[in-house]
Amino acid sequence: xxxxxxxxxxxxxxxxxxxxxxxxxxxxxxxxxxxxxxxxxxxxxxxxxxxxxxxxxxxxxxxxxxxxxxxxxxxxxxxxxxxxxxxxxxxxxxxxxxxxxxxxxxxxxxxxxxxxxxxxxxxxxxxxxxxxxxxxxxxxxxxxxxxxxxxxxxxxxxxxxxxxxxxxxxxxxxxxxxxxxxxxxxxxxxxxxxxxxxxxxxxxxxxxxxxxxxxxxxxxxxxxxxxxxxxxxxxxxxxxxxxxxxxxxxxxxxxxxxxxxxxxxxxxxxxxxxxxxxxxxxxxxxxxxxxxxxxxxxxxxxxxxxxxxxxxxxxxxxxxxxxxxxxxxxxxxxxxxxxxxxxxxxxxxxxxxxxxxxxxxxxxxxxxxxxxxxxxxxxxxxxxxxxxxxxxxxxxxxxxxxxxxxxxxxxxxxxxxxxxxxxxx
Numbered sequence: 456x457x458x459x460x461x462x463x464x465x466x467x468x469x470x471x472x473x474x475x476x477x478x479x480x481x482x483x484x485x486x487x488x489x490x491x492x493x494x495x496x497x498x499x500x501x502x503x504x505x506x507x508x509x510x511x512x513x514x515x516x517x518x519x520x521x522x523x524x525x526x527x528x529x530x531x532x533x534x535x536x537x538x539x540x541x542x543x544x545x546x547x548x549x550x551x552x553x554x555x556x557x558x559x560x561x562x563x564x565x566x567x568x569x570x571x572x573x574x575x576x577x578x579x580x581x582x583x584x585x586x587x588x589x590x591x592x593x594x595x596x597x598x599x600x601x602x603x604x605x606x607x608x609x610x611x612x613x614x615x616x617x618x619x620x621x622x623x624x625x626x627x628x629x630x631x632x633x634x635x636x637x638x639x640x641x642x643x644x645x646x647x648x649x650x651x652x653x654x655x656x657x658x659x660x661x662x663x664x665x666x667x668x669x670x671x672x673x674x675x676x677x678x679x680x681x682x683x684x685x686x687x688x689x690x691x692x693x694x695x696x697x698x699x700x701x702x703x704x705x706x707x708x709x710x711x712x713x714x715x716x717x718x719x720x721x722x723x724x725x726x727x728x729x730x731x732x733x734x735x736x737x738x739x740x741x742x743x744x745x746x747x748x749x750x751x752x753x754x755x756x757x758x759x760x761x762x763x764x765x766x767x768x769x770x771x772x773x774x775x776x777x778x779x780x781x782x783x784x785x786x787x788x789x790x791x792x793x794x795x796x797x798x799x800x801x802x803x804x805x806x807x808x809x810x811x812x813x814x815x816x817x818x819x820x821x822x823x824x825x826x827x828x829x830x831x832x833x834x835x836x837x838x839x840x841x842x843x844x845x846x847x848x849x850x851x852x853x854x855x856x857x858x859x860x861x862x863x864x865x866x867x868x869x870x871x872x873x874x875x876x877x878x879x880x
Contacts, residue, residue, distance in 0.1 A: 483521050487532035490521060493586040494534075497575060516571035523548060534579070534586045542592045562599040569598050606737035606767060613727045614738055620725035626688055628717050630701055631709065633684060635718070635732060638662055638675045639739040639757050642711045642732045648700040653677065653685055664758065673758045740768045842872055843879040850876055 484491035494517045502510045523545055524531045531537060549565050573593040580587045609617065614636070621632040635645060644664050652663045654674075660682045661674040677685075685700075699708040709717075715732055722730035736757070743753050754765040842850065854869035 479518050479522075483525060486525050486529065487521070489533040489586055490524070490531075493579065493584065494521060496584075497579060501578075512567070513571050513575065516568045517575065519568060520545065520572055535588050537588055537592055539592045542597065546597060562602060566599045566601060569593060573598070603767075606741070607731075607734050608737040608741045609727065609730065609734060611742070613725075614742070616725040616727050617722060617730070620721045623724075624717075624721060625704070626684075626691070627701060627703060627709075628721070630684055630688055631714055631717050632721055632735075633681055634662075634701070635714075635735040636739065637678045637681050638664075639736045640664055640675070641736060642714050644758075645701070645714060646699070646709050646711060650695050650698055650700055652700045653682070671758060671760070673755065675756055737768070740765070744768050842876045844876055847873065847876050 480491050480495050483494075498510060498514055498517070501513060524537075524541075527544075527548070528541055531541065546565075546569070549560060549568065552560050554560055554564070573591060573595075576588065576591040576593060580591060617632065618636060621629045621636075624632065631645065634640065634648075635642075640648075640662070647665070648662070649665065652665075654661055654663055656674070660677040660679075662677050664673050664675060688701075693706070695702070696706060697708045702708045703713065711732075718730055718732045718735070722728065740753055740757060743756070744750070750762055750765050750769065753759075753768065754762055757765065759765050850869055850873045854866055854873055857863075857866035857869060
């Protein structure tokens with residue numbers, strides 16, 4: 456048996472057992488057994504550590520790529536034989552493919568396919584598999600630039616219409632809509648909520664969202680009305696055999712398709728057109744930010760790992776931006792109309808001028824003077840910080856400023872810098 460043939464996978468249970476792609480890999484193995492074995496082995500490996508949808512996406516991307524190779528590059532029967540020119544031709548071929556709706560594949564779809572394949576090559580190279588190429592033939596520059604559209608959300612009037620429409624739904628359907636509208640959970644998270652997900656912590660009720668999309672647990676506060684609805688739901692339902700918090704009239708847990716149908720039907724009755732379930736998550740986030748909720752709190756509520764994921768909502772042209780713009784516009788209009796002196800300070804500028812106490816290179820720090828800060832001189836205390844006699848006047852002013860404001864640590868730092876600068880040219 457050759458070294459490449461040793462990549463045959465060991466059958467394991469998991470997502471792959473239920474995939475319709477089994478016949479595809481069997482057919483690929485007839486013409487390219489090594490390539491099929493590598494692909495299946497890879498899928499089994501990631502199936503043991505990644506979430507189901509990730510494995511399914513990888514399976515789809517590999518099936519498209521191997522189909523392309525067997526049909527248009529029949530001499531390529533192993534992954535190790537994939538070269539850069541093949542990838543360049545494959546990129547052009549992807550642009551000729553049509554979706555189920557009849558149009559060409561979107562840039563995001565092509566990006567997802569190529570990105571998934573790039574990860575595949577990265578991993579088998581890192582794992583030192585015998586069927587891995589010497590280097591990754593897909594570069595980051597091959598991926599189409601990702602579009603970053605603003606999240607689609609319901610405005611306040613549309614959200615109110617949907618909530619009114621939910622009142623006429625069955626208890627289960629109403630809960631689906633209200634839980635998503637008031638907690639911002641993802642569809643998959645909603646369907647996976649355990650029967651004991653509602654829990655009391657202190658004086659409040661919380662929803663325990665276990666291992667969501669980003670593999671993290673979180674607790675989301677529950678609206679009092681939602682607490683009452685969930686309590687009534689539990690008392691009026693027969694024995695729950697699903698282990699899930701929400702289930703349909705047949706006793707089966709909801710899935711993503713059924714939740715999507717519920718949201719779409721309610722939106723249609725509400726007269727607000729097509730609504731996708733994830734828009735309810737965007738709606739809650741937008742409502743929260745519009746009403747002053749801090750980004751850190753929104754990130755915790757939504758289960759984001761970083762504020763970068765949450766900042767997208769701060770880009771939305773919303774009521775907060777409009778209100779502040781119109782408030783400022785009145786003052787600007789007055790300035791243009793010569794009804795306001797050009798040098799008049801606004802309240803924010805006056806407060807800043809009154810509160811500042813520490814000089815910075817480009818402004819002031821308004822931290823209370825009685826609170827010293829070990830990080831405010833982090834640049835000056837860095838080993839890479841350089842100064843010389845040119846900066847002596849500024850350093851002396853900073854030293855005197857620290858002494859006048861009873862900041863001994865900072866004063867000593869600048870005293871040392873003054874001594875060093877005086878001997879450095």
